[in-house]
Amino acid sequence: MLHVRCRPDTSEAAYRAVLDLLTGYSPVLHALPPAAALVETRGALPYFGCSSDQLAARIRLRAMALVGVDVHIGIARSWAVAAMASVRPARNGLRLVPAGGEPAFLDQLPIEALHSIGPVQAARLRTFGLETIGALVATPPVTVGRILGGKAGRIPHERARGIDPRPIVARALPLTVSERAAFRQLAATSLSVNVVFADGAAITRSRKLRETSAHDEDLRTVAYALWEAFAFERARIRGLAVRVDVTSAAQAARQITLDERREAPVRLEPVIDRANRRCPDTVGPASAYRRTG
Incomplete structure (x- = not known):
């Protein structure tokens, strides 16, 4: 190979x-x-x-x-x-x-x-x-x-010892942020984080979502958890890639929850998406912005 x-x-x-x-x-x-x-x-x-x-x-x-x-x-x-x-x-x-x-x-x-x-x-x-x-x-x-x-x-x-039985499985390059419009009708099933070090070596961790989700917060939580699992200490990192396996959003189940801290941002996501379609990258969660006073 x-x-x-x-x-x-x-x-x-x-x-x-x-x-x-x-x-x-x-x-x-x-x-x-x-x-x-x-x-x-x-x-x-x-x-x-x-x-x-x-x-x-x-x-x-x-x-x-x-x-x-x-x-x-x-x-x-x-x-x-x-x-x-x-x-x-x-x-x-x-x-x-x-x-x-x-x-x-x-x-x-x-x-x-x-x-x-x-x-x-x-x-x-x-x-x-x-x-x-x-x-x-x-x-x-x-x-x-x-x-x-x-x-x-x-x-x-x-x-x-040169032993690595992993076969090569055909896998195309996944969608990227530049193709954001393609994600609107999709939902995530699992997420992988790939880290490339300065010497060219790479390591990947993956996790399956507890339920299919099309919500930013769910993906962000899993991505941060995978990153923390690496437990890097002064690592020299050259590249970082996040890969999401997706399915049709129509097939995604919606788990009913009484947790207001989760439901509030979930309900707000469509509003933010509509605003950003009219004025790109101008609206986001308040927690992502630095306080000024």
Whole structure:
């Protein structure tokens, strides 16, 4: 598989153009906003009659020529290794990690480079002397589990050995704030927060809403709860994206409640929306504005 990474300053329009380009090489494309994507190549390689690194070189060349975007591409048999490879490309913008070559690529990398590990987890591993990915591999899984706790220890230990069974599932780029009109007849079912660190590593947390909702306050509450669950301490963050899975608002159930603190803003939302449609971005909740006296 290929992990295609655009520059951090790539515009949304250019990023979408890169995704459109990638669909010409594989129908199994998983967008990773704000600036990356995964491409499944098992069907593409025999179709184009080339190796994975040759296909990656072709994609990079066309991205620069047709879209004007320089991309770095990691090539590996697992999601995590391909993502780490795209952060550390060779001079040609590519990094191939062949099957069986994961230890040679991973073992000397700093522990912070491990895909999906957060800065808090990395700092905790360092306090126990585990400063490289190779040191983590040499540590028994039970010990890593005691340091990080249960599943939080098992997954990093597997990825340090190049094991990541997650398949690539086709996922298009979700709607954005610039397409706000499209959200008026939709309701949210779940929400995900994706954080990209300065070194290119990323971590995602998701939560399903207790009930389908089209109300700003419900989404805001879940987003803040997910953010607090990261428990970052001095993290160097390069990108932050919030993804909402939606369904038709007509299918959303309305839970009756006697809580006036919830009902008042819910009733006020349609009024605010109507006002903002006439005078964009001029009305909002009073709690969002700084008091002046």
